[in-house]
Amino acid sequence: MEDEPPVRPSRPARIRAGLPRTGLAALCGLLLALSFPSAGIWPLSVVAVAGLSLLTYRRTVRQAAWTGLVFGAAFMLWLLFWIGVIGYDVWVLLSVAETLFLGLMGAGLALVSRLRFWPLWTACLWVAQEWARDRVPLGGFPWGRLAFANTSSPFTPLAALGGAPLVSFAVTLSGALLAAAVPALRARGRRAAVACAAGAVAFGVVGYAVPVPTGGDTAGGPASAEIAVIQGNVPHAGMDFLGRPMEVLKNHVAATDDLLAKVAAGTMPKPQLIVWPENSSDVNPYVTPEAYAAIDGVAKRAGVPLLVGALVDGPDSQHVLNEGIVWDPRTGPGAHYTKQHPVPFGEYVPFRSILMKYITRLQRVARDFYPGDRTGILQVGPARIGDVICFEVAYDGIVRDSVTKGGRVLVVQTNNATYERTDQPDQQFAMSRLRAVEHGRAVVIAATSGISAIIEPDGSVQQRTQLATRAELEASVPLRDGLTLADRVGAAPEWALALLGLGACGYALVRRRRP
Numbered sequence: 117m118e119d120e121p122p123v124r125p126s127r128p129a130r131i132r133a134g135l136p137r138t139g140l141a142a143l144c145g146l147l148l149a150l151s152f153p154s155a156g157i158w159p160l161s162v163v164a165v166a167g168l169s170l171l172t173y174r175r176t177v178r179q180a181a182w183t184g185l186v187f188g189a190a191f192m193l194w195l196l197f198w199i200g201v202i203g204y205d206v207w208v209l210l211s212v213a214e215t216l217f218l219g220l221m222g223a224g225l226a227l228v229s230r231l232r233f234w235p236l237w238t239a240c241l242w243v244a245q246e247w248a249r250d251r252v253p254l255g256g257f258p259w260g261r262l263a264f265a266n267t268s269s270p271f272t273p274l275a276a277l278g279g280a281p282l283v284s285f286a287v288t289l290s291g292a293l294l295a296a297a298v299p300a301l302r303a304r305g306r307r308a309a310v311a312c313a314a315g316a317v318a319f320g321v322v323g324y325a326v327p328v329p330t331g332g333d334t335a336g337g338p339a340s341a342e343i344a345v346i347q348g349n350v351p352h353a354g355m356d357f358l359g360r361p362m363e364v365l366k367n368h369v370a371a372t373d374d375l376l377a378k379v380a381a382g383t384m385p386k387p388q389l390i391v392w393p394e395n396s397s398d399v400n401p402y403v404t405p406e407a408y409a410a411i412d413g414v415a416k417r418a419g420v421p422l423l424v425g426a427l428v429d430g431p432d433s434q435h436v437l438n439e440g441i442v443w444d445p446r447t448g449p450g451a452h453y454t455k456q457h458p459v460p461f462g463e464y465v466p467f468r469s470i471l472m473k474y475i476t477r478l479q480r481v482a483r484d485f486y487p488g489d490r491t492g493i494l495q496v497g498p499a500r501i502g503d504v505i506c507f508e509v510a511y512d513g514i515v516r517d518s519v520t521k522g523g524r525v526l527v528v529q530t531n532n533a534t535y536e537r538t539d540q541p542d543q544q545f546a547m548s549r550l551r552a553v554e555h556g557r558a559v560v561i562a563a564t565s566g567i568s569a570i571i572e573p574d575g576s577v578q579q580r581t582q583l584a585t586r587a588e589l590e591a592s593v594p595l596r597d598g599l600t601l602a603d604r605v606g607a608a609p610e611w612a613l614a615l616l617g618l619g620a621c622g623y624a625l626v627r628r629r630r631p
Contacts, residue, residue, distance in 0.1 A: 134182075137171055145186065147164040148161060148164035158266050164291070165242070171187075172226045174230055177223045177227065181222050182222075185215055188219060192215050192260065193208075224241045227625060230627075241617035243614050244613070258512075263283035270324055272323060273328050276553055276556060277326060277602055281610035293315040328574040337597070340594050342388045343499065348370070348371045350367070362407065363398065364397075365397045368396045369410050370586075371587070372418065372588075373417070375387075375590070376417055376418055388420055388499070391560055391562040397425065418445065422443040423440055425439070438458070440503045440529050454486075454489075457507070457514060458484070464481065492504060502519055512610075516603060524557070529562050531565075532564070544567075545580075549577070554602050558593045
């Protein structure tokens with residue numbers, strides 16, 4: 117009598133059998149979210165990667181894609197909860213869009229897990245996933261990169277060698293090697309298991325061998341500058357943080373006068389330049405005489421240049437420019453930098469003519485931000501700064517250009533008042549710490565309501581403010597000319613690692629189809 121073919125379990129039975137795996141995938145996603153600020157438990161990033169690697173190990177493509185989707189949804193919904201300030205529908209839609217990339221990566225992880233050296237291909241695929249999310253759609257959204265959870269960990273110094281992508285690669289490789297020890301142990305390959313675990317530890321501490329930038333490399337210019345940062349605060353947090361016109365501007369004028377009073381009293385040294393945050397002038401100073409007079413007056417009282425953040429009229433009536441303006445105490449407004457990467461739906465509405473018919477809330481974005489086309493290299497007093505505005509600090513190319521084209525110190529003008537009581541300010545602050553190490557530059561952050569800070573080139577925080585307070589910071593900030601290896605190689609490591617991961621995935625597909 118012939119053997120009967122095995123009976124395939126019913127769909128409900130298969131779903132019940134997969135529930136534990138689904139639950140573990142969600143748990144790993146939550147652990148990864150907790151590795152980011154404000155919890156900031158960075159070792160959980162390695163644990164989460166190891167968990168996802170095990171859950172997708174030698175599974176079918178469909179099973180692994182589902183695992184990646186569940187992992188990604190738990191991760192992104194928690195990480196991006198602050199978007200809910202704008203609207204919970206925006207939060208869910210953005211989280212779902214980012215989750216799709218992780219679902220695709222999950223399918224790829226299952227494919228490469230059948231190849232030799234699969235932890236290496238796993239790490240390359242993770243870089244490929246971040247590479248794609250950083251660029252598409254609508255210019256990409258880099259939040260949630262593993263490097264941004266490791267801005268104060270043993271992996272951090274690797275940023276000076278290959279930027280944020282190399283940090284993400286090392287974190288993933290460490291987690292994947294940790295995962296590889298489990299199937300090796302199951303196969304009674306104790307030596308292989310020990311080797312994988314040792315490799316995970318080795319990649320976890322390799323950053324200690326990388327010299328951290330100190331900021332001492334100059335090319336004949338001044339070695340430092342006395343820089344003051346003003347955090348004037350806003351009337352209240354949320355979407356309507358501005359309050360009455362001129363209120364935010366007056367706050368920053370008053371805070372600057374407080375600083376000047378301390379200078380006059382001899383309790384603080386006189387700054388050589390003063391940095392105000394994004395939107396520190398809540399009205400256009402070019403067309404509002406009262407605003408112009410307020411800024412010009414405080415600049416003259418200070419006797420040093422101000423870097424002012426303001427929204428000014430764009431090339432037509434439908435556009436506005438988000439700018440950092442150098443305000444000289446003698447000649448008034450001069451050189452300026454226009455934000456290059458406006459935020460979709462927050463600063464401009466894609467497909468406006470179509471979407472406005474169905475989403476009336478988008479009418480709050482009355483005019484679209486017009487993108488700038490030049491890097492933010494500005495001479496402000498003795499310092500040639502590389503200016504980036506708000507979310508631009510998350511984009512590798514914009515920050516790197518600000519350094520390689522001559523910026524001796526990085527300045528981040530930001531306005532996080534909309535997200536004041538969320539994790540967003542801490543998450544963005546962590547990115548700035550990584551950029552300091554990556555480029556060997558001091559980073560000066562000026563925020564309307566926090567977090568403002570002065571960060572050393574090695575990523576250590578010299579000073580920082582609290583949220584929702586008026587504050588003034590001042591420090592002698594190093595000015596640097598040298599370039600790190602990450603500056604010199606640019607995006608090449610990211611492209612190379614991403615292509616290796618996609619190539620391994622393609623090879624696994626071809627091999628799978630062979631008889």
